[in-house]
Amino acid sequence: MVNGQVNPVLTIQPGQVQRWRILNASVYRYYKISLQNHTMYLVGVDDSLLEQPVPINEILLTPGERVDILIKADQTPGTYALQDLNSGITLLTLEYSGAQTNDQIPTTINSEIAQWVASLRQMDISSLRQVTMTLNFVRGRGAINRQVFDENPYILESPVGTYEVWTIVNQTGMDHPWHHHTDGAVVIDIRGGDPNYARLYTSVNGLKDTINVPAMGSITMIVPVLDFTGDTVFHCHILGHEDIGMMGIWRRV
Ligand SMILES: [Cu+2]
Structure with a gap:
């Protein structure tokens, strides 16, 4: 529909x-x-x-x-x-x-954010904090870093005013659309899945908060942590997976 x-x-x-x-x-x-x-x-x-x-x-x-x-x-x-x-x-x-x-x-959309994203793509990411999170199924439940949300949620603490590099590794045999709240991210690498999708989103100068993580593949992104302190979440956007625990807490301090 x-x-x-x-x-x-x-x-x-x-x-x-x-x-x-x-x-x-x-x-x-x-x-x-x-x-x-x-x-x-x-x-x-x-x-x-x-x-x-x-x-x-x-x-x-x-x-x-x-x-x-x-x-x-x-x-x-x-x-x-x-x-x-x-x-x-x-x-x-x-x-x-x-x-x-x-x-x-139109030939130009003239987005100031696009110019800012272009500058983020030039960053030396080796100097930034690197975070790896895995997507798993554990005992029939969904999990991030093997931790099920309503049992023992994985908590990522990020200082506001910084940039981080997140790699999301899919350790399951199916795709999961990763979603995080608050700040959008700059996708810099996608391994596996549809090559057109990977090429598009690792090159366009836009901010993403929902990115497909291919089965047994991974995504890497630069995450600006710029606004708002407090707790929010990240999760798989297949709602059935979120419901069974494929979700974590993003603690912005
Ligand atoms: Cu999922």
């Missing part, structure tokens, strides 16, 4: 550009989204806008991930399917309708 409806129709004027903000609000489904005959222009990720639109033909969206994309109605007027390539299901139908117009895809 999209906005609570099965295959709704969305109209677009010929020549019009629309901005779509897409959230995967499913409990566990992974979508690989593609719009028939149309290029999608990625302009935003979970927590920030990019410096310029990135043309893509498909994008993996795991539970909790968000993307902002631009769509231009530059094809023969008709109807086109927004598809999930994983299941073959049509999620939404785009229908050309109304008067011709001629919107342009």
Whole structure:
């Protein structure tokens, strides 16, 4: 369903550009989204806008991930399917309708955050605190560093005003969408899984808080710990895994 409806129709004027903000609000489904005959222009990720639109033909969206994309109605007027390539299901139908117009895809998004993220990618990470966290199943429960949340939660204490490098290692045979609250992170390495996903998110200058950790693979990110003291959480965003304990406490001191 999209906005609570099965295959709704969305109209677009010929020549019009629309901005779509897409959230995967499913409990566990992974979508690989593609719009028939149309290029999608990625302009935003979970927590920030990019410096310029990135043309893509498909994008993996795991539970909790968000993307902002631009769509231009530059094809023969008709109807086109927004598809999930994983299941073959049509999620939404785009229908050309109304008067011709001629919107342009902007060449720059001009995000100050993107410039800041670009500078973070230049950091000497060897001088930063390195943290490794593992995702596991233990006795049928979910765990981080083999600790189940409601039994004995793993607690990571991070000083506010610092940057840390986190590596999340998936020690299970299935993917898990990692999610942490508060500050978004700069993804610098993804091992395993969809190579397009890894290439995209290790290169775009955006802040992410939900990143797929491939089965038996890993992700590494620079985490700014800049605002807010207190306790928050990180967890797998497959809700069934979070519910059985694949969650930890992030204590910001
Ligand atoms: Cu999971």
